[in-house]
Amino acid sequence: MAADLPNGGSSTEKYSRQTLFAPLGERGQRRLMSSRAVIVGCGALGSFHASALARAGVGELILIDRDYVEESNLQRQWLYDESDAREGLPKAIAAERKLRAVNSEISVTGIVTDVDATNVERLIKDADVILDGSDNFAVRYLVNEAAVKNSIPWIYGAAVGSYGVTATILPGRTPCLACLLPDVPGGAQPTCDTAGILNVAASAVASFQVANALKILSGQSEAVEPRLLTLDVWQGSPRSIGVGDPDPECRVCAHHEFNLLDAAGTRPGTILCGRNAIQVSGDSPIDIEILATRLGTLGEVRANEYALRFVTPPYEMTIFVDGRAIIKGTDDPAKARSLYSRFLGR
Numbered sequence: 001m002a003a004d005l006p007n008g009g010s011s012t013e014k015y016s017r018q019t020l021f022a023p024l025g026e027r028g029q030r031r032l033m034s035s036r037a038v039i040v041g042c043g044a045l046g047s048f049h050a051s052a053l054a055r056a057g058v059g060e061l062i063l064i065d066r067d068y069v070e071e072s073n074l075q076r077q078w079l080y081d082e083s084d085a086r087e088g089l090p091k092a093i094a095a096e097r098k099l100r101a102v103n104s105e106i107s108v109t110g111i112v113t114d115v116d117a118t119n120v121e122r123l124i125k126d127a128d129v130i131l132d133g134s135d136n137f138a139v140r141y142l143v144n145e146a147a148v149k150n151s152i153p154w155i156y157g158a159a160v161g162s163y164g165v166t167a168t169i170l171p172g173r174t175p176c177l178a179c180l181l182p183d184v185p186g187g188a189q190p191t192c193d194t195a196g197i198l199n200v201a202a203s204a205v206a207s208f209q210v211a212n213a214l215k216i217l218s219g220q221s222e223a224v225e226p227r228l229l230t231l232d233v234w235q236g237s238p239r240s241i242g243v244g245d246p247d248p249e250c251r252v253c254a255h256h257e258f259n260l261l262d263a264a265g266t267r268p269g270t271i272l273c274g275r276n277a278i279q280v281s282g283d284s285p286i287d288i289e290i291l292a293t294r295l296g297t298l299g300e301v302r303a304n305e306y307a308l309r310f311v312t313p314p315y316e317m318t319i320f321v322d323g324r325a326i327i328k329g330t331d332d333p334a335k336a337r338s339l340y341s342r343f344l345g346r
Ligand SMILES: [Zn+2]
Pocket: 175, 176, 177, 178, 179, 180, 246, 247, 250, 251, 252, 253, 254
Protein backbone atom coordinates (compact mmCIF):
# COMPACT_ATOMS: atom_id res chain seq x y z
CA MET A 1 0.00 0.00 0.00
CA ALA A 2 2.62 2.45 -1.10
CA ALA A 3 0.10 5.28 -1.50
CA ASP A 4 -0.54 5.32 2.27
CA LEU A 5 3.07 5.85 3.18
CA PRO A 6 4.52 9.29 3.82
CA ASN A 7 7.45 9.50 1.43
CA GLY A 8 5.49 8.68 -1.69
CA GLY A 9 6.95 7.80 -5.06
CA SER A 10 9.82 5.53 -5.74
CA SER A 11 11.61 5.67 -2.39
CA THR A 12 8.62 4.17 -0.63
CA GLU A 13 8.68 1.24 -3.00
CA LYS A 14 12.45 1.06 -3.02
CA TYR A 15 12.78 0.54 0.72
CA SER A 16 9.48 -1.25 1.36
CA ARG A 17 11.05 -4.54 2.44
CA GLN A 18 13.35 -2.74 4.80
CA THR A 19 10.76 -0.52 6.46
CA LEU A 20 8.68 -3.63 7.12
CA PHE A 21 11.51 -4.72 9.41
CA ALA A 22 10.04 -3.41 12.68
CA PRO A 23 13.22 -2.15 14.43
CA LEU A 24 13.85 0.16 11.46
CA GLY A 25 10.36 1.08 10.27
CA GLU A 26 9.47 4.29 8.43
CA ARG A 27 11.03 6.40 11.11
CA GLY A 28 14.39 4.64 10.99
CA GLN A 29 14.33 4.84 7.20
CA ARG A 30 13.84 8.60 7.24
CA ARG A 31 16.85 8.95 9.50
CA LEU A 32 18.97 6.73 7.24
CA MET A 33 18.05 8.89 4.28
CA SER A 34 19.35 12.01 5.99
CA SER A 35 22.54 10.44 7.32
CA ARG A 36 26.13 10.32 6.13
CA ALA A 37 28.57 7.39 6.20
CA VAL A 38 32.28 7.49 5.41
CA ILE A 39 33.86 4.26 4.19
CA VAL A 40 37.64 4.07 4.58
CA GLY A 41 38.94 1.62 1.99
CA CYS A 42 36.85 0.14 -0.83
CA GLY A 43 38.26 -3.37 -1.06
CA ALA A 44 36.48 -6.55 -0.01
CA LEU A 45 34.91 -5.06 3.11
CA GLY A 46 34.40 -1.50 1.92
CA SER A 47 32.87 -2.32 -1.44
CA PHE A 48 30.34 -4.49 0.39
CA HIS A 49 29.61 -1.72 2.93
CA ALA A 50 29.14 0.78 0.14
CA SER A 51 26.79 -1.42 -1.83
CA ALA A 52 24.70 -2.38 1.20
CA LEU A 53 24.39 1.18 2.53
CA ALA A 54 23.54 2.58 -0.92
CA ARG A 55 20.81 -0.02 -1.35
CA ALA A 56 19.54 0.68 2.18
CA GLY A 57 19.11 4.36 1.26
CA VAL A 58 21.77 6.02 3.41
CA GLY A 59 21.58 9.59 2.13
CA GLU A 60 25.24 10.37 1.64
CA LEU A 61 28.19 8.07 1.12
CA ILE A 62 31.82 9.13 1.03
CA LEU A 63 34.05 6.38 -0.38
CA ILE A 64 37.77 6.71 0.17
CA ASP A 65 40.37 4.47 -1.45
CA ARG A 66 43.95 4.90 -2.64
CA ASP A 67 44.08 1.94 -4.99
CA TYR A 68 42.93 0.88 -8.45
CA VAL A 69 40.94 -2.16 -9.51
CA GLU A 70 42.97 -5.26 -10.42
CA GLU A 71 41.83 -8.59 -11.74
CA SER A 72 42.76 -10.37 -8.49
CA ASN A 73 40.25 -8.13 -6.65
CA LEU A 74 37.19 -9.39 -8.52
CA GLN A 75 36.89 -12.63 -6.53
CA ARG A 76 35.81 -10.72 -3.40
CA GLN A 77 35.27 -7.05 -4.20
CA TRP A 78 31.63 -7.07 -5.07
CA LEU A 79 31.26 -3.78 -6.86
CA TYR A 80 33.85 -4.20 -9.58
CA ASP A 81 34.02 -5.99 -12.90
CA GLU A 82 36.54 -6.92 -15.59
CA SER A 83 36.17 -3.65 -17.45
CA ASP A 84 37.13 -1.69 -14.30
CA ALA A 85 40.27 -3.83 -14.00
CA ARG A 86 41.09 -3.42 -17.70
CA GLU A 87 40.72 0.35 -17.44
CA GLY A 88 42.71 0.41 -14.20
CA LEU A 89 40.03 2.61 -12.64
CA PRO A 90 40.57 3.82 -9.09
CA LYS A 91 38.29 1.83 -6.81
CA ALA A 92 36.67 4.94 -5.34
CA ILE A 93 35.68 6.10 -8.83
CA ALA A 94 34.49 2.69 -10.02
CA ALA A 95 32.44 2.28 -6.83
CA GLU A 96 30.90 5.74 -7.20
CA ARG A 97 29.83 4.96 -10.78
CA LYS A 98 28.31 1.61 -9.89
CA LEU A 99 26.38 2.95 -6.93
CA ARG A 100 24.95 5.88 -8.90
CA ALA A 101 23.29 3.26 -11.09
CA VAL A 102 22.09 1.31 -8.05
CA ASN A 103 20.46 4.24 -6.27
CA SER A 104 20.05 7.62 -7.93
CA GLU A 105 18.33 9.13 -4.86
CA ILE A 106 21.45 9.27 -2.73
CA SER A 107 24.70 11.19 -2.96
CA VAL A 108 27.85 9.13 -3.55
CA THR A 109 31.31 10.70 -3.64
CA GLY A 110 34.43 8.71 -4.39
CA ILE A 111 37.71 10.20 -3.16
CA VAL A 112 40.97 8.80 -4.50
CA THR A 113 43.48 9.39 -1.76
CA ASP A 114 45.64 7.76 0.85
CA VAL A 115 44.24 8.37 4.34
CA ASP A 116 46.99 9.82 6.50
CA ALA A 117 47.47 12.15 9.45
CA THR A 118 47.28 15.23 7.24
CA ASN A 119 43.83 14.53 5.82
CA VAL A 120 41.98 12.06 8.05
CA GLU A 121 40.12 14.59 10.18
CA ARG A 122 38.95 16.56 7.17
CA LEU A 123 37.75 13.37 5.49
CA ILE A 124 35.74 12.05 8.43
CA LYS A 125 34.59 15.16 10.26
CA ASP A 126 31.00 15.26 8.99
CA ALA A 127 30.38 11.53 9.23
CA ASP A 128 27.60 10.03 11.33
CA VAL A 129 29.49 6.75 11.19
CA ILE A 130 32.83 5.54 9.80
CA LEU A 131 33.21 2.01 8.45
CA ASP A 132 36.63 0.39 8.40
CA GLY A 133 37.28 -1.17 5.02
CA SER A 134 41.03 -0.66 5.26
CA ASP A 135 43.63 -3.39 5.17
CA ASN A 136 46.18 -2.22 7.70
CA PHE A 137 46.59 -1.23 11.32
CA ALA A 138 48.37 2.05 10.58
CA VAL A 139 45.16 3.44 9.06
CA ARG A 140 42.95 1.87 11.73
CA TYR A 141 44.83 3.46 14.64
CA LEU A 142 44.75 6.78 12.82
CA VAL A 143 41.00 6.52 12.18
CA ASN A 144 40.55 5.52 15.83
CA GLU A 145 42.23 8.71 17.01
CA ALA A 146 40.30 10.89 14.58
CA ALA A 147 36.98 9.22 15.47
CA VAL A 148 37.53 9.49 19.23
CA LYS A 149 38.71 13.11 18.96
CA ASN A 150 35.62 14.05 16.94
CA SER A 151 33.20 11.75 18.84
CA ILE A 152 32.18 9.81 15.75
CA PRO A 153 31.22 6.11 15.98
CA TRP A 154 33.42 3.84 13.91
CA ILE A 155 33.25 0.17 13.06
CA TYR A 156 36.46 -1.81 12.94
CA GLY A 157 36.56 -4.86 10.68
CA ALA A 158 39.16 -7.22 9.22
CA ALA A 159 39.14 -10.51 7.33
CA VAL A 160 41.80 -12.93 6.13
CA GLY A 161 41.63 -16.58 5.11
CA SER A 162 38.25 -17.82 6.36
CA TYR A 163 38.38 -15.66 9.48
CA GLY A 164 37.09 -12.24 10.38
CA VAL A 165 36.74 -9.88 13.31
CA THR A 166 34.74 -6.75 14.03
CA ALA A 167 34.03 -4.36 16.90
CA THR A 168 32.03 -1.16 17.01
CA ILE A 169 33.55 1.81 18.79
CA LEU A 170 31.19 4.38 20.26
CA PRO A 171 33.54 7.03 21.68
CA GLY A 172 32.95 7.55 25.38
CA ARG A 173 30.75 4.47 25.68
CA THR A 174 32.61 1.42 24.39
CA PRO A 175 36.34 0.61 24.37
CA CYS A 176 38.25 2.18 21.49
CA LEU A 177 40.76 0.30 19.33
CA ALA A 178 43.62 1.44 21.56
CA CYS A 179 41.75 0.02 24.61
CA LEU A 180 41.25 -3.31 22.83
CA LEU A 181 44.72 -3.49 21.25
CA PRO A 182 47.04 -0.99 22.97
CA ASP A 183 49.94 -1.82 20.65
CA VAL A 184 50.00 -2.41 16.93
CA PRO A 185 50.07 -6.20 16.58
CA GLY A 186 53.71 -7.14 16.14
CA GLY A 187 55.42 -9.43 13.67
CA ALA A 188 54.26 -10.22 10.19
CA GLN A 189 50.47 -10.26 10.14
CA PRO A 190 48.80 -12.59 7.68
CA THR A 191 47.30 -10.58 4.84
CA CYS A 192 45.09 -11.38 1.87
CA ASP A 193 48.28 -11.34 -0.22
CA THR A 194 50.00 -14.02 1.88
CA ALA A 195 47.23 -16.13 3.42
CA GLY A 196 44.51 -15.64 0.84
CA ILE A 197 40.88 -14.96 1.65
CA LEU A 198 37.49 -16.49 1.03
CA ASN A 199 35.12 -13.93 -0.39
CA VAL A 200 32.42 -14.82 2.13
CA ALA A 201 34.75 -14.30 5.10
CA ALA A 202 34.91 -10.67 4.02
CA SER A 203 31.20 -10.32 3.34
CA ALA A 204 30.28 -12.00 6.64
CA VAL A 205 32.33 -9.50 8.64
CA ALA A 206 31.15 -6.64 6.45
CA SER A 207 27.53 -7.68 7.05
CA PHE A 208 27.90 -7.34 10.81
CA GLN A 209 29.60 -3.97 10.32
CA VAL A 210 26.72 -2.76 8.15
CA ALA A 211 24.09 -4.00 10.63
CA ASN A 212 25.66 -1.87 13.36
CA ALA A 213 26.00 1.07 10.97
CA LEU A 214 22.25 0.82 10.28
CA LYS A 215 21.53 0.85 14.03
CA ILE A 216 23.70 3.93 14.53
CA LEU A 217 22.40 5.81 11.47
CA SER A 218 18.78 5.11 12.29
CA GLY A 219 19.27 6.59 15.77
CA GLN A 220 19.57 3.35 17.70
CA SER A 221 23.16 3.40 18.95
CA GLU A 222 21.95 2.01 22.25
CA ALA A 223 21.22 -1.26 20.42
CA VAL A 224 24.97 -1.65 19.68
CA GLU A 225 26.55 -4.13 22.10
CA PRO A 226 30.10 -3.58 23.36
CA ARG A 227 31.34 -6.85 21.92
CA LEU A 228 34.16 -8.16 19.77
CA LEU A 229 32.78 -10.57 17.21
CA THR A 230 35.00 -13.19 15.59
CA LEU A 231 33.86 -15.67 13.01
CA ASP A 232 35.26 -18.39 10.81
CA VAL A 233 33.08 -19.18 7.82
CA TRP A 234 34.99 -22.40 7.06
CA GLN A 235 34.69 -23.83 10.54
CA GLY A 236 31.30 -22.20 11.08
CA SER A 237 32.20 -20.84 14.49
CA PRO A 238 31.05 -17.32 15.34
CA ARG A 239 32.06 -16.06 18.77
CA SER A 240 31.18 -12.87 20.53
CA ILE A 241 33.20 -11.62 23.47
CA GLY A 242 32.02 -8.84 25.78
CA VAL A 243 34.63 -6.08 25.92
CA GLY A 244 33.29 -4.21 28.95
CA ASP A 245 33.97 -0.53 29.56
CA PRO A 246 36.62 1.74 28.05
CA ASP A 247 40.04 1.47 29.72
CA PRO A 248 40.22 4.40 32.21
CA GLU A 249 43.95 4.62 31.43
CA CYS A 250 43.62 4.47 27.63
CA ARG A 251 46.01 6.88 25.98
CA VAL A 252 43.50 7.78 23.29
CA CYS A 253 39.97 7.73 24.67
CA ALA A 254 40.75 8.47 28.35
CA HIS A 255 43.74 10.82 28.13
CA HIS A 256 43.02 12.24 24.66
CA GLU A 257 46.59 11.89 23.48
CA PHE A 258 46.41 11.85 19.70
CA ASN A 259 50.02 11.06 18.88
CA LEU A 260 49.36 9.84 15.36
CA LEU A 261 47.26 12.86 14.41
CA ASP A 262 49.85 15.14 15.96
CA ALA A 263 52.50 13.62 13.70
CA ALA A 264 50.74 15.16 10.70
CA GLY A 265 53.90 16.90 9.44
CA THR A 266 55.78 13.66 9.01
CA ARG A 267 53.99 11.92 6.20
CA PRO A 268 55.97 8.82 5.25
CA GLY A 269 57.54 8.93 1.79
CA THR A 270 56.95 5.28 1.05
CA ILE A 271 54.63 2.58 2.37
CA LEU A 272 54.76 -1.11 1.69
CA CYS A 273 51.36 -2.03 0.33
CA GLY A 274 50.69 -5.66 -0.29
CA ARG A 275 53.18 -8.10 -1.72
CA ASN A 276 55.90 -6.76 -3.92
CA ALA A 277 54.49 -3.24 -4.15
CA ILE A 278 55.44 0.13 -2.70
CA GLN A 279 53.47 3.33 -2.55
CA VAL A 280 55.42 6.54 -3.01
CA SER A 281 53.64 9.67 -1.83
CA GLY A 282 53.56 12.62 -4.18
CA ASP A 283 54.01 16.23 -3.15
CA SER A 284 51.94 17.88 -5.83
CA PRO A 285 49.45 17.06 -8.59
CA ILE A 286 50.63 15.89 -11.99
CA ASP A 287 49.31 16.45 -15.50
CA ILE A 288 48.40 12.98 -16.71
CA GLU A 289 48.32 13.91 -20.40
CA ILE A 290 51.79 15.42 -20.42
CA LEU A 291 53.20 12.52 -18.42
CA ALA A 292 51.54 9.98 -20.74
CA THR A 293 53.21 11.58 -23.76
CA ARG A 294 56.59 11.62 -22.05
CA LEU A 295 56.47 8.03 -20.79
CA GLY A 296 54.91 6.71 -23.99
CA THR A 297 58.31 6.63 -25.64
CA LEU A 298 59.79 4.54 -22.80
CA GLY A 299 57.24 1.79 -22.27
CA GLU A 300 53.63 0.79 -22.42
CA VAL A 301 51.30 3.50 -21.12
CA ARG A 302 47.58 3.42 -20.45
CA ALA A 303 45.84 6.41 -18.97
CA ASN A 304 42.43 7.67 -17.97
CA GLU A 305 41.49 10.94 -16.32
CA TYR A 306 42.32 9.60 -12.84
CA ALA A 307 45.51 7.62 -13.22
CA LEU A 308 48.21 6.46 -15.56
CA ARG A 309 49.63 2.96 -15.79
CA PHE A 310 53.19 2.66 -17.03
CA VAL A 311 54.80 -0.73 -17.63
CA THR A 312 58.55 -1.01 -17.84
CA PRO A 313 59.40 -4.63 -17.03
CA PRO A 314 59.86 -5.87 -14.38
CA TYR A 315 58.08 -2.84 -12.93
CA GLU A 316 54.57 -1.51 -13.25
CA MET A 317 53.83 1.98 -12.00
CA THR A 318 50.39 3.44 -11.42
CA ILE A 319 50.56 7.19 -10.99
CA PHE A 320 47.57 9.09 -9.67
CA VAL A 321 46.55 12.68 -10.37
CA ASP A 322 47.64 13.74 -6.86
CA GLY A 323 51.21 12.67 -7.67
CA ARG A 324 51.12 9.50 -5.63
CA ALA A 325 52.38 6.28 -7.25
CA ILE A 326 52.08 2.60 -6.56
CA ILE A 327 55.07 0.71 -7.89
CA LYS A 328 54.76 -3.02 -8.37
CA GLY A 329 57.74 -5.29 -8.80
CA THR A 330 59.78 -4.31 -5.76
CA ASP A 331 59.74 -4.53 -1.95
CA ASP A 332 62.54 -2.02 -1.62
CA PRO A 333 61.43 1.53 -0.69
CA ALA A 334 64.69 3.05 -1.96
CA LYS A 335 64.30 1.34 -5.31
CA ALA A 336 60.70 2.53 -5.56
CA ARG A 337 61.71 6.08 -4.69
CA SER A 338 64.44 6.01 -7.33
CA LEU A 339 62.09 4.68 -10.03
CA TYR A 340 59.65 7.42 -9.10
CA SER A 341 62.34 10.08 -9.45
CA ARG A 342 63.65 8.63 -12.67
CA PHE A 343 60.31 8.52 -14.46
CA LEU A 344 58.52 11.47 -12.89
CA GLY A 345 61.55 13.73 -12.69
CA ARG A 346 60.88 14.68 -9.09
ZN1 LIG B 1 40.46 3.73 24.42
